[in-house]
Amino acid sequence: MTTMSYRRTLPLLLVLVLLVTSALVGAPPARAGACPTNEELPVPGAEVQKITCVEDLSVSALLPLGLTVATDWFGLNATGTVNPTAGPGIQIDGYFPDTPPPAPYAPNSFNGWNHDAQFVIRLPRNWNGKLVIAPSPGNRRQYSSDFIISDYVLAKGYAYASTDKGNVGASFYLDGERPGDAIAEWHRRVGELTRAVREVIHCHYGRYPERTYLFGISNGGYQVRYALERDPRLYDGGVDWEGTLFTRNGPNLFTYLPTALTQFPIYANPASTPEQVEAARQAMLVAGFAPGSEFLWPVHNQIYWGLTQRIYRLEFDPDYTGLDAEYDYASRPAEVKDAVGRVSLTGRIRRPLITVHGTLDSLLPPATNADPYVALIPPRQREKLHRYYLVENGNHVDGFLRGFEVAGLPIFPNDLEPLLPCARSAFEALERWVEGRVRPPASGLITRDKVDLNSCQLP
Numbered sequence: 305m306t307t308m309s310y311r312r313t314l315p316l317l318l319v320l321v322l323l324v325t326s327a328l329v330g331a332p333p334a335r336a337g338a339c340p341t342n343e344e345l346p347v348p349g350a351e352v353q354k355i356t357c358v359e360d361l362s363v364s365a366l367l368p369l370g371l372t373v374a375t376d377w378f379g380l381n382a383t384g385t386v387n388p389t390a391g392p393g394i395q396i397d398g399y400f401p402d403t404p405p406p407a408p409y410a411p412n413s414f415n416g417w418n419h420d421a422q423f424v425i426r427l428p429r430n431w432n433g434k435l436v437i438a439p440s441p442g443n444r445r446q447y448s449s450d451f452i453i454s455d456y457v458l459a460k461g462y463a464y465a466s467t468d469k470g471n472v473g474a475s476f477y478l479d480g481e482r483p484g485d486a487i488a489e490w491h492r493r494v495g496e497l498t499r500a501v502r503e504v505i506h507c508h509y510g511r512y513p514e515r516t517y518l519f520g521i522s523n524g525g526y527q528v529r530y531a532l533e534r535d536p537r538l539y540d541g542g543v544d545w546e547g548t549l550f551t552r553n554g555p556n557l558f559t560y561l562p563t564a565l566t567q568f569p570i571y572a573n574p575a576s577t578p579e580q581v582e583a584a585r586q587a588m589l590v591a592g593f594a595p596g597s598e599f600l601w602p603v604h605n606q607i608y609w610g611l612t613q614r615i616y617r618l619e620f621d622p623d624y625t626g627l628d629a630e631y632d633y634a635s636r637p638a639e640v641k642d643a644v645g646r647v648s649l650t651g652r653i654r655r656p657l658i659t660v661h662g663t664l665d666s667l668l669p670p671a672t673n674a675d676p677y678v679a680l681i682p683p684r685q686r687e688k689l690h691r692y693y694l695v696e697n698g699n700h701v702d703g704f705l706r707g708f709e710v711a712g713l714p715i716f717p718n719d720l721e722p723l724l725p726c727a728r729s730a731f732e733a734l735e736r737w738v739e740g741r742v743r744p745p746a747s748g749l750i751t752r753d754k755v756d757l758n759s760c761q762l763p
Contacts, residue, residue, distance in 0.1 A: 339394060345508055347425070348500045352417065353398030361390035361426050361458050363450045371395055372424075373414065376447040379703030380521065382722050384757045387451065388459035393428040396504070400496060402470060409478040412445055412468050420472065420479075422446050423497050425465045426454065427508055432461030435501060435513040437539075439494050439520045439527035440469055443476045443615075452724055453519050457731075463513065465501045469493050469527075474611065477619035484643035486619055487550075491534070491647070494527050498538050515738065518542030519731055522668065522700070526550070529649050529657065529677065536654035541738045544659045545727045546700060549673040551680075552645035555592070558620075558633035560672045561613040563591035565629035568605045592672035599719065600666040600699060608667045620644050651680025656737050658691045658730040658744065662698020662723050670694060678747075692747040693730060693762060697721040705755070726750055726760035733762060 339357040347353050356371060364387075366372040397414075402421040404411055412422045424446045436457040438449040446468045454464050469490040471479040479486040498516065506512050516539050518528040525547025532542050550556050570576050571584035589595055613628045621640045624631065633640075661674040668674075678692050702722040733744040748763035 340508075345394075345396070345504060347396060347398055347423075348503045349400055349496065350398045350423075350500065351401045352419075353396055354415075356395045356397075357393075358395060359392050361393045361395065361428060362387065362455050365390075366395070366450075371397070372447045372450045373445065376445045377449065377451045379701050380441070380448070380452050381724055382702040382705035382757050385451075385702070385722070385724060386758050387455040390426075390455050390458035391428055391430060393426060393458070394508070396423075396425040396427075398423060400493070400500075405471065405475075405479040409471075409475045410473055412472045414445060414447075420468060421470050421493060423465060423467045423500075425463070425501055425504060426458060427463050427505070428458050428461060430461055431463060431509055433509075433511075433513060434461070434515040434517070435463045435465070435505060436517050436519050437494065437498050437501070438464065438466045439490070439518070439524040439531075440466055441520065441522035441524040443472050443474065443523075444468075445472055449519075449521065449524065452521065452727075456728055457519070462517075463501065463505055465497055467493050467497045469523075474615055477615055477622070482643070483620050483622060483640070484646045487647045490523075490527060491530055494531060495535050495538065515540045517731070517734065517738075519545075519727075520547070521545040521727070523548050525659075526649070529653070530647075532653045532655045532657050533650055539655055541656035541734050542658075543727060543731050543734055544657055545723065545730075546661045546665055546668055547659070547673065547677070548668055549649060549677050550644055551648045551676070552641050554633060555672045555676050556633070556644060557612065557616050558631060560591040560593075560669070561609055562629055562631045562633075563587055564593070564601075564605070564609045565613060567591075568601055568609070572602065572605070592669045593666060594664055594669055594671065597664040597666045597669075600664060600704075603704070604666045612667065649677060649680065650684065651677065651682075651686065652684040653681065653686050653689050656689050656734060658693070658734050658737075660693050660695065660723060660727050660730050662695045662700065662721070663749075664697055664720065665700045667700040690747075691730075691733070691744045693726065694749045695721055695723050695726050695760075696749055696751045698723045698726070705757075721752055721755060722757050722760075725756065725758055726762070729760045729762055 339355045363372050399419045400421040411418050411420050438453045440448045446466045449466055457464050470493040471486050476486050518539055520528045525544040528542040528544045529547050567584040567587045571581055620643045661670045681687050681690050698721050702724050705720050736742040737744055745762045
């Protein structure tokens with residue numbers, strides 16, 4: 305999911321703003337330069353677009369120009385992560401036609417457009433002939449992968465693009481006419497952007513991209529899986545970084561989050577007896593949460609579990625009137641399961657896919673979101689197209705390695721390993737796999753002797 309309640313995480317936001325501001329002190333700002341016009345470099349199907357030329361497409365240089373938004377990517381990387389310099393190029397911002405959802409839905413407000421289906425496209429001056437599409441995580445906007453993916457791939461010479469997937473924020477479920485429509489739109493928007501960017505690249509560089517890769521985290525990872533199953537002609541492969549799993553009959557979010565909402569209050573209640581605490585803990589483990597992840601449960605209970613259960617239940621089952629902690633997916637009507645089924649994964653990947661997941665992920669535990677997806681692949685006879693790397697002591701977001709408190713709850717950076725460098729190593733392995741026919745290492749567990757924010761060796 306990688307979705308946070310802005311109201312509940314205000315302390316985190318304030319700390320991030322201070323960190324970003326201090327990081328930019330003394331940094332030379334990028335300068336806008338001469339650019340092609342919209343008429344010279346049109347984005348097919350776009351209703352509105354604007355073009356900016358900059359001397360550096362790195363997020364640190366784009367921030368002072370208002371060409372990225374720090375709050376879009378807060379919490380996704382650890383402090384101390386070093387990014388390469390992206391270099392000069394062109395940024396195109398804009399949006400595709402879309403019908404606004406009813407109030408109280410709040411559309412994407414960037415650029416003052418108040419319009420969903422927004423996108424960002426970045427075209428480096430020193431292009432390597434290839435393209436990376438990064439579907440946004442959670443219900444975040446088009447800049448949410450800027451720090452973790454855009455800088456990295458632009459420095460390698462890739463063209464880069466991302467989309468807000470057509471709806472944003474904690475009320476995304478209001479979009480669409482029937483249950484599941486909002487998430488179904490995500491897939492359409494990713495394909496729409498990919499097709500448009502290919503034409504932009506052809507217009508700008510004089511040729512189509514030789515390779516097109518997907519690289520996504522959380523809901524972005526889910527998009528990678530789905531696209532390689534359903535729309536493989538557009539892509540050559542992808543990295544699924546802790547993707548969400550939707551399946552009609554489970555597992556899915558609704559088969560384990562209600563357990564967390566029910567059992568964690570008992571587990572954390574000082575008045576509970578030792579027997580009650582242990583029974584609640586065992587129920588959490590049976591639901592799929594990893595042994596050893598208990599120290600992460602308080603912050604996930606405060607930030608993630610309740611909000612995630614509620615907004616995705618409203619997307620698929622808006623007629624439910626009970627408590628979300630008591631939600632029983634198995635007993636819900638067939639039409640609810642059909643709505644989930646419309647956007648479910650099958651495991652029938654048609655292009656190389658590498659999955660990276662943390663063993664201590666306490667929002668999308670591997671036992672409920674990665675392992676079951678991997679199990680879907682062999683029955684489809686697609687296991688030769690897949691690798692699965694578990695990162696020991698990795699959590700859902702690397703931001704918890706920062707070493708400060710979130711909403712008064714202590715974070716334990718020495719107990720966590722970052723996933724970002726492992727995801728980047730997986731992407732490099734994907735390049736060798738697709739372009740050099742060098743098969744990646746066998747699936748396995750990634751272990752490290754010490755925390756390393758900037759490198760990771762696959763098994």
